[in-house]
Amino acid sequence: GAVCTNYIEELISGNRLSPFKTAGSTERPDAAAAKMLEGKVTVFVDGTPMVMTAPYLYIENFISPDDYYLHYVYSSMMRVLRILCFLISICLPGLFVALLNFHSQMLPTEFMLSLVGAREGVPFPLLVECLGLLGAFEILRETGVRVSSSVGQPISIVGALVLGEAAISAKYVSAPTVIIIAMACLSGLMLQKIKGAILINRLLVLFASAVLGLYGFLFAVAGIFFHLLSLKSFGIQYIGYEESKS
Secondary structure, rough: OOOOOOHHHHHOOOOOOOOOOOEEEEOOHHHHHHHHHHEEEEEEHHHOOOEEOHHHHHHHHHOOHHHHHHOOOHEEEEHHHHHHHHHHHHHHHHHHHHHHHOOHHHHHHHHHHHHHHHHHHOOOHHHHHHHHHHHHHHHHHHHHHHOOHHHHHHHHHHHHHHHHHHEEEEOOOOOHHHHHHHHHHHHHOOOHHHHHHHHOOOHHHHHHHHHHHHHHHHHHHHHHHHHHHEEEEEEEOOOOOOOOOO
């Protein structure tokens, strides 16, 4: 039977417990050819359209093959935007919970009063509220992926609008929390290569912030950064820069 390239990656990778990928994969012939020209190893597996490439650097998560068909200024701006979206997707929910629950005095008074007024009548703690919205978003995202494109996309869009408006009207969630979670989840959609790592690290930062406030937020972010520094991809330091076309 056919073997998925991810099986091989997990067997030969030295960082099986890490949520971050240390081997790349691509379906594009131009990207695979560019990898081979750069001196990297490509693994072709019978029965699957994906090609595994190694070693794989962290910066490659933010590089798209389409960047090389566009003007370098625009491509550079898009790469910076993807990095910002990664930070927003992981940090924003946790930072929101930490500031609102533990450090509300750091927020401007009018802004704080607006947030408190919006949450008036909501029966759930802020952490439960965020987890519920994150779960609902993941369900809608998976529904849109698993159902046919002609049906899945309208269902996910209409479902998000209807459920979000109904939840706010019923006072199950507050409007500011919906905005924060929507921004975090939409930012994560720009980085499909590491969507699993984003989901895990977002929850880690969220729980740490809900327990220890800004201290927990900083500890969690620092832990992620040190973990990235400790990773290697087939003997190559994971955090580094190398010109890549995938």
